[in-house]
Amino acid sequence: MIDKPIYVTSPLLPSIDDFTSSLKEIWNSKILTNNGCFHKKLEKELAAYLKVPYISLFTNGTLPLITALQAMRITGEVITTPFSFVATTHSLWWNGIKPVFVDIDPETCNLDPNKIEAAITPKTTAIMPVHVYGKPCDTKRIQEIADKYGLKVIYDAAHAFGVEVNGESILKAGDMSTLSFHATKVFNTLEGGALIVRDEQTKNRIDYLKNFGFASETEVVAPGINSKMDEVRAAFGLLNLKIVDNAIAARQQIAIKYREKLRGVPGLSFFEDMPNVRHNYSYFPIFIDEEVYGMTRDELYFKMKEQNIWGRRYFYPLISTFSTYRGLESAKPENLPIATQMANKVICLPIHHALTENDIERILKLIA
Known part of the structure; x- marks a missing residue:
């Protein structure tokens, strides 16, 4: 089932x-x-x-x-x-x-x-x-x-x-x-x-x-x-x-749990909160180093889907690769090495106010 x-x-x-x-x-x-x-x-x-x-x-x-x-x-x-x-x-x-x-900054x-x-x-x-x-x-x-x-x-x-x-x-x-x-x-x-x-x-x-x-x-x-x-x-x-603050607080707690359990997992990285910033925890991206983690980002992504866990590869593929834009000089992959690298590594994990403890455990069990 x-x-x-x-x-x-x-x-x-x-x-x-x-x-x-x-x-x-x-x-x-x-x-x-x-x-x-x-x-x-x-x-x-x-x-x-x-x-x-x-x-x-x-x-x-x-x-x-x-x-x-x-x-x-x-x-x-x-x-x-x-x-x-x-x-x-x-x-x-x-x-x-x-x-x-x-190109983009790999830290953000x-x-x-x-x-x-x-x-x-x-x-x-x-x-x-x-x-x-x-x-x-x-x-x-x-x-x-x-x-x-x-x-x-x-x-x-x-x-x-x-x-x-x-x-x-x-x-x-x-x-x-x-x-x-x-x-x-x-x-x-x-x-x-x-x-x-x-x-x-x-x-x-x-x-x-x-x-x-x-x-x-x-x-x-x-x-x-x-x-x-x-x-x-x-x-x-x-x-x-009237209820958005409670929703953001719930998202924050999920981000804390993800970081606690995923910190130290070889080949998996994520962003920390930035100092002096009130975050809204709209996304929780993780980045997969396939050589260290033991599988590619896409292998993990489809493994999650098989278990009915629907992450998203935000933002893959890059806008610059779409047909309308790929002919632009600035769209060449060699001009965008960091963006290309990050797009090929990222999965955004489920994060929202309605996520349950059981949901979080299912996600972490599959990834960590």
């Missing part, structure tokens, strides 16, 4: 009774979208929770990236990472921007600041780093480089909900940051996302762009799109915001 499946994540769900109560309010109001009361309340409460000045909600996590590039009028070339989900680079391509891939899997300057050309207009696994990028170094060359910085912070460095939100770094509220994320609104900006004027421009460009009932100020979050998802998010 096959044991029940253990998935890499599980969606955070509010009480069905509480959600039904919110739905009744929406039904009675007959306002389903277009900046209703739940939408306004979620923006306000998220801004307070995340310690950011302004936030604009979106219907998914990709459209904030696309819109940020539009709002800042980014063109030409943008330096970014190959070690991410494809939405990062796709957002550039959709805006007619050439992605320039730069984030964009390596030491490799950025060599990739800058007269066509470079911005840097788009990713806080991979929710681990903060070296934002100070990246900003110094951006300031030196007059570049904008847009952070893909899809993994970094609630992450702080020295008590300050990582979302304040750069010119803008984007979030994903997909069902697989630490905090979700079923599908959803957000864009973090610094000032009210930019917030207003973003709000115009995500609503067809309307500034008023009769005035369209830009060729916008429709990427608003509806009231149902906003209501769902408000309820999840």
Whole structure:
């Protein structure tokens, strides 16, 4: 008999009774979208929770990236990472921007600041780093480089909900940051996302762009799109915001148990918590040295699947290997040795608030 499946994540769900109560309010109001009361309340409460000045909600996590590039009028070339989900680079391509891939730091899997300057050309207009696994990028170094060359910085912070460095939100770094509220994320609104900006004027421009460009009932100020979050998802998010801290605390305990049991296993490595960082434990990646561990990453991955344990190889294959991008000079594997190496070693273990002690034991028994 096959044991029940253990998935890499599980969606955070509010009480069905509480959600039904919110739905009744929406039904009675007959306002389903277009900046209703739940939408306004979620923006306000998220801004307070995340310690950011302004936030604009979106219907998914990709459209904030696309819109940020539009709002800042980014063109030409943008330096970014190959070690991410494809939405990062796709957002550039959709805006007619050439992605320039730069290798990553093996200690974090984030964009390596030491490799950025060599990739800058007269066509470079911005840097788009990713806080991979929710681990903060070296934002100070990246900003110094951006300031030196007059570049904008847009952070893909899809993994970094609630992450702080020295008590300050990582979302304040750069010119803008984007979030994903997909069902697989630490905090979700079923599908959803957000864009973090610094000032009210930019917030207003973003709000115009995500609503067809309307500034008023009769005035369209830009060729916008429709990427608003509806009231149902906003209501769902408000309820999840009340329980997300408990979910993060549960994830932290799982990370502690993994580290206790996996520390010292030959050929297996993982990341430690970074000092002075409030982590959200969105992922728990392990890296397999096949010569020492005794099997390849893929052999372990498929062994796990045979036992109904569904890890994920985030992020394999690299974005730079996909057909759209592999012809770029910066996409050549010899230009991305660390990213290639890490992509070939990684498995993200299941980690979420609903994981049981028995689940954890099953996973560790198979791996350790």
